[in-house]
Amino acid sequence: MKPGMTSQQWLDVAVVGAGPAGLYAAEALLNQKDVAVRIHLIERLPVPFGLLRYGVAPDHQNIRAVRQNLAPLLVQPDLKFYGNIALGRDISVAELRASVDAVIYAYGAAGDRRLDIPGEALKGCAAATDFVAWYCGNPDACLGNFESALKVTKSVVVIGVGNVAIDVSRILAKSRAGLSHTEMPEHVLEALGNSAVTDIHVIGRRGPAQASFTTKELRELGELADADVFVDANDLQLDPVSAAAVAGNRALARNIDVLREWSQRKPTGKLKRIHLHFFLRPVALSGAESVTAIRFERTRIDDTGNCRGTGEHHQIEAQLVLRSIGFRGKHIEGLPFDVELNRIPNLEGRVLRDGRVACGEYVSGWIRRGPIGVLGTNKLDASESVAALLADAPALLAAKDGARTELDDLVRSRALRRCELPNWHAIDAAEKLLGQSRGRDRTIIHRLESLLEAGGA
Numbered sequence: 001m002k003p004g005m006t007s008q009q010w011l012d013v014a015v016v017g018a019g020p021a022g023l024y025a026a027e028a029l030l031n032q033k034d035v036a037v038r039i040h041l042i043e044r045l046p047v048p049f050g051l052l053r054y055g056v057a058p059d060h061q062n063i064r065a066v067r068q069n070l071a072p073l074l075v076q077p078d079l080k081f082y083g084n085i086a087l088g089r090d091i092s093v094a095e096l097r098a099s100v101d102a103v104i105y106a107y108g109a110a111g112d113r114r115l116d117i118p119g120e121a122l123k124g125c126a127a128a129t130d131f132v133a134w135y136c137g138n139p140d141a142c143l144g145n146f147e148s149a150l151k152v153t154k155s156v157v158v159i160g161v162g163n164v165a166i167d168v169s170r171i172l173a174k175s176r177a178g179l180s181h182t183e184m185p186e187h188v189l190e191a192l193g194n195s196a197v198t199d200i201h202v203i204g205r206r207g208p209a210q211a212s213f214t215t216k217e218l219r220e221l222g223e224l225a226d227a228d229v230f231v232d233a234n235d236l237q238l239d240p241v242s243a244a245a246v247a248g249n250r251a252l253a254r255n256i257d258v259l260r261e262w263s264q265r266k267p268t269g270k271l272k273r274i275h276l277h278f279f280l281r282p283v284a285l286s287g288a289e290s291v292t293a294i295r296f297e298r299t300r301i302d303d304t305g306n307c308r309g310t311g312e313h314h315q316i317e318a319q320l321v322l323r324s325i326g327f328r329g330k331h332i333e334g335l336p337f338d339v340e341l342n343r344i345p346n347l348e349g350r351v352l353r354d355g356r357v358a359c360g361e362y363v364s365g366w367i368r369r370g371p372i373g374v375l376g377t378n379k380l381d382a383s384e385s386v387a388a389l390l391a392d393a394p395a396l397l398a399a400k401d402g403a404r405t406e407l408d409d410l411v412r413s414r415a416l417r418r419c420e421l422p423n424w425h426a427i428d429a430a431e432k433l434l435g436q437s438r439g440r441d442r443t444i445i446h447r448l449e450s451l452l453e454a455g456g457a
């Protein structure tokens with residue numbers, strides 16, 4: 001903001017969500033010179049970075065390091081960070097709308113999808129997103145369940161063949177030595193390092209040509225120090241629909257090449273085994289209180305590339321079943337939500353209410369396009385949403401209400417334990433210190449209360 005400017009000359013923009021989608025939107029707003037903006041970055045958790053901290057696998061340190069590029073945004077004079085403030089819980093959508101000129105909703109898709117099959121409520125069946133939250137040290141994660149489960153689990157079934165399924169399988173297959181350099185909380189490292197797991201079964205309901213993992217992530221499974229990888233060559237025989245898909249797509253062809261090479265490998269006697277299975281559709285989980293096995297129906301690919309049951313069944317014993325079948329966006333009261341498309345309805349980043357563009361409301365990231373795409377997709381998304389906002393800027397400035405309650409006053413009036421920049425810096429320093437005491441760059445503080453205490457909030 002230039003000295004001497006009045007509030008009538010700048011746009012107050014709230015960005016909801018301090019994950020990659022929100023931070024890229026903030027970056028795009030700060031990097032432009034056409035409109036003066038003041039950004040209010042609101043985050044439900046006490047700390048910034050969203051999936052860069054709580055989603056990207058802890059052993060993918062290069063991707064997690066993107067935080068270092070985005071961290072300077074937080075100290076920009078025209079950006080204010082409000083952590084531990086949840087839209088819909090601490091402030092309503094209507095209140096937020098009334099206290100700023102524009103809002104960019106970029107709060108992601110933190111929910112999980114369900115299989116809707118019998119036995120899903122058994123102990124030992126969980127969402128892969130909960131497992132990811134746990135091993136990344138997200139304060140939302142339930143503590144204790146995975147620690148106990150890993151002590152007695154020999155066989156894990158991971159349902160789904162996307163990159164999240166690959167991440168959780170790789171983390172389960174690594175030894176303590178393979179994870180000790182990461183930022184994982186100490187009790188997570190201990191539980192994973194001492195786990196009884198020997199076999200990890202990764203299950204696709206369709207074939208390898210329909211799997212959504214990417215080759216780079218897939219390959220890593222075949223390079224693990226402590227796990228052999230197995231795939232049945234029969235699953236790699238391509239039906240005409242799959243063969244056509246692979247012939248027209250180099251990324252799919254590379255996946256098939258990797259899988260074919262693995263199907264020829266002989267076991268080398270490593271401590272753990274990862275088994276990739278295809279054409280198995282989950283039917284039911286069995287067990288008394290806890291899951292002991294999961295039953296599948298064998299499938300085949302139909303003319304449209306979807307799967308059809310063949311009536312043949314197959315069972316895999318497992319004490320832990322992780323469903324890794326995608327994320328679900330959250331409906332926040334006061335916002336429209338398209339349940340079918342799993343996102344806020346929008347037209348190129350402008351929120352649609354009852355099919356019409358809503359004034360001053362924008363959306364970016366997973367809650368805009370659904371839970372698909374890699375990190376860089378959020379950057380593209382953000383630049384488009386911010387371009388829409390900037391195009392609307394003259395109208396938004398003209399509609400400014402000089403007598404409104406400022407967001408800062410609104411937040412303070414709620415006497416919340418908010419985490420602003422100094423609080424985040426204190427948490428950051430505490431985590432680095434904790435990490436250094438164990439020979440690592442950082443150890444993530446897991447519990448919400450401990451995070452707030454470390455931040456002095």
Ligand code: NAP
Binds near residue numbers: 167205324371
């Ligand atoms: P995803 O790629 O959409 O994979 C979901 C998997 O679940 C698919 O194999 C899907 O099979 C299967 N599935 C869905 N419903 C099912 C059901 N009822 N029964 C059995 N299987 C079912 O989702 P994701 O792995 O959660 O990843 C989300 C996004 O994050 C992706 O864009 C991913 O690339 C990205 N991501 C990237 C990285 C990375 O770059 N390293 C890491 C993690 C995540 P169908 O195809 O048959 O529906």
